[in-house]
Amino acid sequence: MFINSSDPNYTLNVDGYHTGKHLENARKQAEQRNFKDVLIVDVDSHHYETDNFKQIIELIEDKPLRTTALNTYQYKGPSAVLYDQPGYQDIGGRVTRYQTRKTEQIPDDGQPREVSQALRWMDALSVDYACLFPTPMLFLGLHPQHEVEVGLARAYNRYMTDVLLPANPRLKSMLYLPFNDPEASIKMVKDFGHKKGVIGFMVVSTRYKPVYENAYMKLYAMLEEMGLPLSFHASYHWNDQLTSLTNRFITAHAIGFTLFNAVHCANWVTNALPERFPKLKVIWIESGLAWIPWLMQRLDNDYRMRTSECPGLKKLPSDYMRDMYYTTQPMEMVNNMKALELTFEMINAKTQLLYSSDYPHWDMDLPSTIWDLPFLDEQSKRNILGLNAKRIFNLDTSDRFPEKAVAKKVPA
Amino acid sequence: MPELFVARTADLKEGERKILHHGKDAIGVLRANGTIHAYLNECPHQGGPVCEGLMIHRVEEDLGPDRTYRGMKYTDDLHIVCPWHGWEFNVETGRCAGDGKHALRRYRVIERNDEIYVVV
Numbered sequence: 379m380f381i382n383s384s385d386p387n388y389t390l391n392v393d394g395y396h397t398g399k400h401l402e403n404a405r406k407q408a409e410q411r412n413f414k415d416v417l418i419v420d421v422d423s424h425h426y427e428t429d430n431f432k433q434i435i436e437l438i439e440d441k442p443l444r445t446t447a448l449n450t451y452q453y454k455g456p457s458a459v460l461y462d463q464p465g466y467q468d469i470g471g472r473v474t475r476y477q478t479r480k481t482e483q484i485p486d487d488g489q490p491r492e493v494s495q496a497l498r499w500m501d502a503l504s505v506d507y508a509c510l511f512p513t514p515m516l517f518l519g520l521h522p523q524h525e526v527e528v529g530l531a532r533a534y535n536r537y538m539t540d541v542l543l544p545a546n547p548r549l550k551s552m553l554y555l556p557f558n559d560p561e562a563s564i565k566m567v568k569d570f571g572h573k574k575g576v577i578g579f580m581v582v583s584t585r586y587k588p589v590y591e592n593a594y595m596k597l598y599a600m601l602e603e604m605g606l607p608l609s610f611h612a613s614y615h616w617n618d619q620l621t622s623l624t625n626r627f628i629t630a631h632a633i634g635f636t637l638f639n640a641v642h643c644a645n646w647v648t649n650a651l652p653e654r655f656p657k658l659k660v661i662w663i664e665s666g667l668a669w670i671p672w673l674m675q676r677l678d679n680d681y682r683m684r685t686s687e688c689p690g691l692k693k694l695p696s697d698y699m700r701d702m703y704y705t706t707q708p709m710e711m712v713n714n715m716k717a718l719e720l721t722f723e724m725i726n727a728k729t730q731l732l733y734s735s736d737y738p739h740w741d742m743d744l745p746s747t748i749w750d751l752p753f754l755d756e757q758s759k760r761n762i763l764g765l766n767a768k769r770i771f772n773l774d775t776s777d778r779f780p781e782k783a784v785a786k787k788v789p790a
Numbered sequence: 791m792p793e794l795f796v797a798r799t800a801d802l803k804e805g806e807r808k809i810l811h812h813g814k815d816a817i818g819v820l821r822a823n824g825t826i827h828a829y830l831n832e833c834p835h836q837g838g839p840v841c842e843g844l845m846i847h848r849v850e851e852d853l854g855p856d857r858t859y860r861g862m863k864y865t866d867d868l869h870i871v872c873p874w875h876g877w878e879f880n881v882e883t884g885r886c887a888g889d890g891k892h893a894l895r896r897y898r899v900i901e902r903n904d905e906i907y908v909v910v
Contacts, residue, residue: 381844383846383847384846384847384864388846390843402816402839403816403832403838403839469871472843472871472876473873744837
């Protein structure tokens with residue numbers, strides 16, 4: 379296929395795209411670092427549910443909604459059924475896999491194409507287990523019709539648990555919660571929480587529902603009792619009143635992917651939800667790390683003056699934040715290693731940080747971004763790359779690491 | 791110094807590139823604005839195959855004399871873009887457009903008897 383450039387002389391012809399070839403240098407890094415002996419769990423990666431969208435629509439339980447979605451899809455495509463917005467994450471064609479991945483030839487070996495494609499990038503990066511999330515559905519929390527979010531979420535989760543997860547034990551997921559409908563979210567956990575490969579539930583944080591509403595307490599209690607983590611996955615909303623002040627995607631992304639998670643996290647802490655649900659594991663995904671020290675400092679400073687507004691707290695806000703979990707990507711590795719090291723200290727990264735690649739998205743991070751950090755000891759690297767995830771998700775890794783090998787790598 | 795044969799001069803046309811392998815390294819050789827350049831096919835960011843990326847001109851803001859914004863336009867500077875994350879490099883200098891502290895590793899190119907060689 380051809381990717382357009384500024385001048386026809388530089389039109390890029392990409393023939394025979396292969397994920398493994400695209401990631402050949404990642405494979406080289408993995409071999410140089412002997413990652414075959416390191417458990418690597420990728421807590422945030424993606425597939426494109428729109429690749430098999432008709433199959434998912436056909437699983438919508440509400441028949442009128444299913445018919446409407448099928449007919450809308452047939453003439454307008456998946457983005458009309460979901461909720462789309464402006465954006466060009468491929469940087470105008472510069473990150474080529476957004477276009478080329480669709481042309482990848484994958485022999486039919488009996489498993490879904492996207493499973494084979496996922497295994498190709500996992501093998502290249504030396505990822506043992508990957509938690510798969512959708513891609514365009516990350517905007518669905520903004521859909522004005524809550525029943526559409528519920529219907530599609532249930533259909534998608536059925537597709538995930540009936541088709542993708544059973545295809546390979548290396549694939550896991552924290553299933554999509556239709557958070558705009560608390561009762562439907564509770565039913566989702568009841569119906570899907572025990573399915574094979576389900577390691578938790580995920581709320582797309584880009585929405586206008588506050589986490590402290592009483593209607594969610596039953597949901598949190600259920601997750602806590604079942605021992606399933608609750609994660610908040612960032613995305614952006616370019617039509618949000620504040621984000622719409624930005625006129626470049628770089629700004630919409632830098633601000634948008636942190637803002638919603640920061641708001642929900644602040645609400646989570648100041649409403650003392652960690653005190654109400656002390657055993658519920660909460661994970662903040664894909665907002666990077668730089669926002670966490672910012673929020674810790676803001677909340678701690680204000681809390682000591684406005685303690686009366688947060689009577690449920692028994693310690694500083696940052697202490698609660700240090701009890702929560704964070705994924706690494708996109709890790710802000712600019713030009714100040716001291717800042718990154720301090721961030722790791724402030725969030726107690728050794729036990730709280732979970733490696734994530736976000737592959738195949740444009741700002742993906744390889745495992746080497748953690749392994750090569752000069753201020754981490756080897757145990758911390760192993761914890762962040764996989765052992766922390768093994769612990770909090772209670773993952774059985776015996777198919778990849780026989781017991782003898784794992785026994786030497788007990789998490790700190 | 792050992793030399794690697796790349797191609798006959800006539801066989802590397804404007805905008806084309808070839809990837810050579812030397813030991814564990816891959817080297818990208820490309821023709822841009824008539825000149826042949828050779829770089830290690832590893833981006834200094836996270837190691838992506840930078841020489842396999844899109845070549846595209848640098849973008850700049852078009853500002854009026856009163857410093858108002860009029861849009862964007864391409865300049866004559868040609869960039870090569872790492873296909874993994876989009877880091878851009880000036881093809882002539884190998885220097886990273888977004889952060890000049892980083893650059894591609896350059897190899898010396900020799901053209902002799904209508905043939906192209908890279909010194910490794």
